[in-house]
Amino acid sequence: MTLTAQSINLSTLANAKHTRLVSFENSNSFLKRHDSEGSLVIAAGHRENPSVHAHSDDENPIVILEGQRPRWYGARVCQGDHVSNSHRSKIETARESFAACLRPSDDGRDLIVIASHWDKPALEALKVALQGQYKVIRNGTKIQCAVTQVIPTMEGLGSFHSAKNQLKDGSTLLIELGYGTAEIWFIDESGQIVDGAPVTRLGVINLVKAIADDPTVRGLTQDNSGTVNLSAISQALQQDTLGKISVANWQAIKTKYASEFLKDFQGYLRTQHANHLQSVSNLVLTGGGAALLSSLHPKLSQVFIVPHHPQTASVRGAYERQMSNV
Amino acid sequence: MSVRCPMSKTLQITVTDEVAQQIKALMAITGHERPGALINVLVRRYGQDLARCISGDVLPTQDMRVQPSPVVSLPTPVNVPSPHGDVLSTQDMTPGTAFLAMDFET
Secondary structure (H helix, E strand, O other): OHHHHHHHHHHHHHHOOOOEEEEEEEOOOEEEEEEOOEEEEEEOEEEEOOOOOOOOEOOEOEEEEOOOOOEEEOHHHHOOOOEEHHHOOHHHHHHHHHHHOOOHHHOOOEEEEEEEEOOHHHHHHHHHHHOEEEEEEEOOEEEEEEEEEEEEEEOOHHHHHHHHHHOOOOOEEEEEEOOOOEEEEEEOOOOOEEEEEEEHHHOHHHHHHHHHOOHHHHHHHOOOOOOOOHHHHHHHOOOOOOOOOOHHHHHHHHHHHHHHHHHHHHHHHHHHHHHHHOOOOEEEEEOHHHHHHHHHOHHHHHOOEOOOOHHHHHHHHHHHHHHHHO | OEEEOOOOOOEEEEEOHHHHHHHHHHHHHHOOOOHHHHHHHHHHHHOOOHHHHHOOOOOOHHHEEEEEOOOOOOOOOOOEEOOOOOEEOHHHOOHHHHHHOOOOOO
16 A cells, blocks of 8 residues: 555656746846746747738747737847837736746746846836736647746846856946846845946947937838838847848948947946946946947957856846755 | 045045145156046055055155045046056956946047
8 A cells, every 4th residue: 555655646746747947037128038948038029910921939939828819929020010028117018928938848837937127116016917827829839837936036136146157256346238228236245236226328229229320220221201120220230231231331330339339338337336446346247238249349358247148147147046045 | 735536435635745746746757637546546556555655766655644535536547657667557457447448439
């Protein structure tokens, strides 16, 4: 009898799906997820009721959340008419964005989600928004799971953890250059944020808008109504060209406006944080903006520590930080 | 002459006229526009031990006293000669001040 009971218990355990830890960041430009299977990054825009020709994959998923209309997310849809997440609050979009990031292997599982936000008072609302049952059809696969616990964290602390092995003793100024905002955090040696704030003026969108106003770019990319697709420019920042602009011209345009952006960045730090800058031991530059600027101005790596794959450093680091506590 | 020391926001240094002349002479050599900026470089180069960095050849320590002050100021330019003849580079700066000194002209 004892042996039988043990066998049943072992069998039950073997078939049970364990609770999964997931790190999630509902960024303005990208939805980011990291877990034991790796990172998933999806461009944060969607179109409802895509045509039958819409080509979906893991980074461009078609998602039906609890009987709502199908939504097509990702970089492909952001090339054309789409609803951008950057015009909506992160709390409002948290649940639907997380649903877009679910994996088939989440089906039947309880999920513990580490979720980050730059706005400390919003962390509790983020927690409430994400918790609960999810019934999703994603790329034709039914996924049913539950977010049983949300661990809210400040955006940027994950990046700090990602860069930790490269830091010298002493305090750190961490700058997470996101699309809509940049977070500037002063972090003490114990890893505690002791000062800082999100700064919209330094979001990468300001660089994108400056490029959109460039006469060459405007001449070649605007439509009949005079509108320039900012999402297309944003994506092209990571590519060799934009539309009919030559590779050399596009590189020159990117470098020119990145230089202007960096001068404004210097000016902000000079006027707001000159005293801090004289005492911090480490400067960390991270986020999608870090990848872009350090590729256009490699000398930034002389003064900044740029974590590996800076665009996902925050979501990866938050996951690894939590796992290190287990 | 009162010199604001940006390296430490709690220090304000008051010096005699004789020492002020020496600081001005040193500023002419290093190209600093403000005495506080020069002191900042000296402190960064030699640590908080102001007495050591200004003793001997540059400034007599007995001619200065240190008073608390909440004053802060801006960082300094790169590559200026120290009073000992060597050249201060971005390696001598904190990463923050080195970033502010970077040139992004295209």
